[in-house]
Amino acid sequence: MSRRQVFGAAALLVAGLAVAACTTTLQGRPVSVFDDPFRVAGMDATDGPTGLRPDAQDPTREVADSDGGDIDALAAAAVSDIEEFWAQAYPETFDGAEFTPVDALVSWDSTDFDGMFCGADTIGLVNAGFCLDDNTIGWDRGELLPALRGANGDMGVAMVLAHEYGHAIEHQARLNKPGTPVLVAEQQADCFAGAYMRWVAEGSSPRFTLSTADGLNGVLSAVIAFRDPLFSEADDLASIDEHGSAFERVSAFQFGFTDGPGSCAAIDLREIGQRRGDLPVLLPEDQTGELPVAEESVRAIVDALNISFRPARPPALEFTAEAAESCPDARPSPPVSYCPATNTLVVDLPELQVMGAPQEDVDTNGPATGDNTAYSVLMSRYLQAVQHEQGLVLDTAEAALRTACLTGVATTALTRDVTTPDGNTIALTAGDLDEAVSGILTNGLAASDVNGDSVPSGFARIDAFRVGVLGDEQRCLARFP
Structure with missing residues (x-):
């Protein structure tokens, strides 16, 4: 102010x-x-268990380059769960089309020189992502996912991977034309992640639980944490690789959680512009x-x-x-x-x-x-x-x-x-x-x-x-x- x-x-x-x-x-x-x-x-807004179930079903996916640790096991469980959601939701959302899982999952340690993802070295890559070139989902087990789990619990990890899988869904469903702004794709992915979290909160997941009070609050904290940095009008990086403010990203997540994955395709530049109105974006x-x-x-x-x-x-x-x-x-x-x-x-x-x-x-x-x-x-x-x-x-x-x-x-x-x-x-x-x-x-x-x-x-x-x-x-x- x-x-x-x-x-x-x-x-x-x-x-x-x-x-x-x-x-x-x-x-x-x-x-x-x-x-x-x-x-x-x-x-109902209720407290209760949140995170990986004690009796969770085993992951259905293997992880390439894994160290065999707990973080990769959690991530594999999350992706397996997300794919189970989309196996049901994808045909319902996209006119009966069959869902196809990503080709592979890849893990790396951003503190280690020995790693590759999407054709690039992973040293210092504290991130998770969807690689369009080879249709893979990858994550940093060294810093990113442990930090997410520490700050937001198991569902913080699941939230980020659900977002990245949202990009895979966008590609598979051909939602966006070449040249679609990053801002649109990112908020569509936030929306798809919200739809998955609703499925978990309803008790449909065989691997995770999510309470609708403190548990969901923690997921929203993870969404807020990945907001864009604050730029001024003089910053050369302003509007480049734009993902959205915390307000915008939480709004997109809430669309998916409330209205389901069918609402996510409606997110485009016009819709985002209507949400922004005259709200300030740059200092x-x-x-x-x-x-x-x-x-x-x-x-x-x-x-x-x-x-x-x-x-x-x-x-x-x-x-x-x-x-x-x-x-x-x-x-x-x-x-x-x-x-x-x-x-x-x-x-x-x-x-x-x-x-x-x-x-x-x-x-x-x-x-x-x-x-x-x-x-x-x-x-x-x-x-x-x-x-x-x-x-x-x-x-x-x-x-x-x-x-x-x-x-x-x-x-x-x-x-x-x-x-x-x-x-x-x-x-x-x-x-x-x-x-x-x-x-x-x-x-x-x-x-x-x-x-x-x-x-x-x-x-x-x-x-x-x-x-x-x-x-x-x-x-x-x-x-x-």
């Missing part, structure tokens, strides 16, 4: 990971038959994408939201964190709490600064961290005030998803420069959307009710936020009444 003076002063911006805040999950009966907060794409040359988390910035963002939403009684701001404890009708939800009784936003500025601390290593895969991880929480509490003014209930699971949706609306509103009375201009920048998505998945506060309680499914939280980003206030109120 950026803040600048209208006379053209340089923008200052900040990034950070939501590490200090957490939410509890709401329990009870759903309050809407249209969008059930306790279901994920029609499935302007004179900006860093970082807005320091400070009282001045908080006030400026609230001023911008007042202009965008025009409440009859804008909420007051209070920077004494202890004031949240005396609210008679809501529990504190630091680092930003909303008290309906006094119509006040209570900001714990030190905790908000921790949440908005800069990412230490921008080259490390993981959650997208930054200033909007913190400011999206501030926006969500402001949207509680907007809802309160309209007489809406604020302490239910439905309210939590409504808040996420309206936070998405506010996020899109701030992609257009908003000039505040003190002469500041507030604007969302490239990367801010990904920071909000990561925060919604990891801490859930921007998708919580007035007490800071959220729903168990990160998938449902992100989906509600996406509805708002791509919709408007009325769509949120209609979907989450």
